[in-house]
Amino acid sequence: MSKLHFTTKSANAATVQHNWYVVDGTNQTVGRLASKIAAVLRGKNKAYYTPHVDCGDNVIIINAEKVLLTGNKFHDKVYMNFTGYPGGQKQEAAEDLIKRRPEVLMERAVKGMLPKNKLGRKMVKKLFVYAGATHPHAAQQPKELKF
Numbered sequence: 550m551s552k553l554h555f556t557t558k559s560a561n562a563a564t565v566q567h568n569w570y571v572v573d574g575t576n577q578t579v580g581r582l583a584s585k586i587a588a589v590l591r592g593k594n595k596a597y598y599t600p601h602v603d604c605g606d607n608v609i610i611i612n613a614e615k616v617l618l619t620g621n622k623f624h625d626k627v628y629m630n631f632t633g634y635p636g637g638q639k640q641e642a643a644e645d646l647i648k649r650r651p652e653v654l655m656e657r658a659v660k661g662m663l664p665k666n667k668l669g670r671k672m673v674k675k676l677f678v679y680a681g682a683t684h685p686h687a688a689q690q691p692k693e694l695k696f
Contacts (some may be wrong), residue, residue: 560599565592567675568606569691570682574655575615577696582616584659586695588664590672603668607675609691614680616652618643628657652678 570589574582588594592604618626626643647654655678665671677686 559598560592560597560600560602560604561607564597565602565604569609569686569689570606570694571609571611571686571691572694572696573612574610575612577616579616579618579654579658582610582676582696584662586610586659586676588696589694590659590675601668603671605672607689607691608677609684610655610676610678611682611684612680613655613678616645616651616655623647623679628653629640645657651680 572582572586573658585659586608589608590605592598592606594606595604598604620648623644624642627640628643628646629638631638641649643654656673659676660673662670663672677684
């Protein structure tokens with residue numbers, strides 16, 4: 550009897566194919582949408598996912614200004630930023646942030662769900678967030694991703 554040897558194939562930079570997806574943020578909850586997008590950026594939706602390789606796809610989020618926060622988070626949630634200088638701690642409510650820079654809300658949510666290392670910083674660069682319904686990535690022919 551011959552022995553069967555099964556080997557696990559690991560992905561590498563040469564074998565990974567990065568696709569482009571577009572996601573509509575209209576009436577989507579921020580956290581639920583961000584966790585699904587983070588999984589796509591990591592590549593967990595692919596059969597050949599390898600933790601130490603960037604297997605993820607490029608994701609474009611449109612209509613970021615129309616995302617939802619549940620409960621009282623729209624008024625109560627506070628985003629903090631520290632410049633590094635004395636007295637440089639700034640805070641802003643979610644309702645003010647979404648009026649001023651609606652893209653930042655989704656960018657911060659997704660970035661917080663990615664690994665905090667070199668690979669995570671590489672993955673977050675593949676996220677493109679736009680407040681309106683248009684984006685400049687038509688040449689990449691992104692496919693629509695529904696959640």
